[in-house]
Amino acid sequence: MANEEKTKQxxxxxxxxxxxxxxxxxxxxxxxxxxRIIYNCSEF
Ligand SMILES: [Zn+2]
Numbered sequence: 230m231a232n233e234e235k236t237k238q239x240x241x242x243x244x245x246x247x248x249x250x251x252x253x254x255x256x257x258x259x260x261x262x263x264x265r266i267i268y269n270c271s272e273f
Pocket of ligand 1: 244
């Protein structure tokens with residue numbers, strides 16, 4: 230189950246751009262999302 234979630238993290242579910250992993254969260258920094266938080270610590 231955990232592995233499935235990891236593969237989903239590779240692109241933004243909203244705009245399809247690549248995600249950026251930061252210290253404790255994964256964010257989308259595309260023009261559409263600007264700085265949308267996709268995952269945070271509580272979901273890892
Ligand atoms: Zn996005």
